[in-house]
Amino acid sequence: MPVSTAGTAYDLAGPKGAPVVVLIHGLGLTRQSTWAEIAPVLAKSFRVLSYDLYGHGETALPEARPSLSALSEQLISLMDELAIAQAALVGFSLGGMINRRVAMDHPARVTGLGIFNSPHERGAKAQARVEQQARDAGTGGPGATLEAALERWLTPEFRAQEAGRVVQIRGVIMANAPQNYAAHRRVLAEGVVELIRPEPMIAKPALIITCENDSGSTPAMSRAMGEEIHGAEVIIVPGLRHMGLIEKPEAFTKPLMGFLARNAI
Numbered sequence: 001m002p003v004s005t006a007g008t009a010y011d012l013a014g015p016k017g018a019p020v021v022v023l024i025h026g027l028g029l030t031r032q033s034t035w036a037e038i039a040p041v042l043a044k045s046f047r048v049l050s051y052d053l054y055g056h057g058e059t060a061l062p063e064a065r066p067s068l069s070a071l072s073e074q075l076i077s078l079m080d081e082l083a084i085a086q087a088a089l090v091g092f093s094l095g096g097m098i099n100r101r102v103a104m105d106h107p108a109r110v111t112g113l114g115i116f117n118s119p120h121e122r123g124a125k126a127q128a129r130v131e132q133q134a135r136d137a138g139t140g141g142p143g144a145t146l147e148a149a150l151e152r153w154l155t156p157e158f159r160a161q162e163a164g165r166v167v168q169i170r171g172v173i174m175a176n177a178p179q180n181y182a183a184h185r186r187v188l189a190e191g192v193v194e195l196i197r198p199e200p201m202i203a204k205p206a207l208i209i210t211c212e213n214d215s216g217s218t219p220a221m222s223r224a225m226g227e228e229i230h231g232a233e234v235i236i237v238p239g240l241r242h243m244g245l246i247e248k249p250e251a252f253t254k255p256l257m258g259f260l261a262r263n264a265i
Helices: 031-035 068-081 094-105 124-136 146-153 156-161 163-174 178-194 219-227 250-262
Strands: 010-013 020-024 047-051 087-092 110-116 206-211 233-237
Touching: 020 031, 020 068, 020 094, 031 047, 031 163, 047 068, 068 094, 068 178, 087 094, 094 110, 094 178, 110 250, 124 178, 146 163, 156 163, 206 219, 206 250, 219 233, 233 250
Parallel strands: 020 047, 020 087, 087 110, 110 206, 206 233
Antiparallel strands: 010 047
8 A cells, every 4th residue: 555755545546647537535434435436447547546635544644633725735745746747636525625625726736626525605504503513523523423424425225225335334434533533524514615706716627416315515505616617517416315426436437437538638
């Protein structure tokens, strides 16, 4: 397992010299648990970099409290070390916030964005409520709200038919250090406000996908996000919830491959 000098664990696969696609996972997850079925498909045509966020999976804990900008710089540092000048950035949930922050801070490094099940403007009251919930749950670690979260993230059919997969997801999340999980949850809650109506507008090709029944990254949020990124494509996957890309990865891989081909990435 390769690890950067800053302690970031990563995988790099696919043909050398091909355009690079970076995969960024979400809160509490890892590169393998999120992209295990999607990365090999992409790696047939692209150089695919996946990595673990600070304190997740096999990556070292952060030296300071994480922020959206710090998570952006984690990726830029890794790209620098691997001599990757530009890449398409594909992020799930918190990862879809990180890639937008990178596009705002380092536009020359980004060739395109895939933003999957990622939150956007919640409204003032809802934003305050989500931030307070993140603070209140901070001391309980990932287990404090996990069972309710799994119900929001996965359909009843998947939870019943794929009980082994649910156990695996639960185990990945429970392996997180409580303080680090809480700190990243606050980034997920609070960092959205940095991304609303960016000035200047993000002007990179973007594919925005969420699921019909994702209560935290709603279709309305994705459509609003699409209006704030020049020329963005928005797709709503029917029936699924927040972890639709784990339940039905082909619903994401197929449009992503088409998006990358259309934009010559």
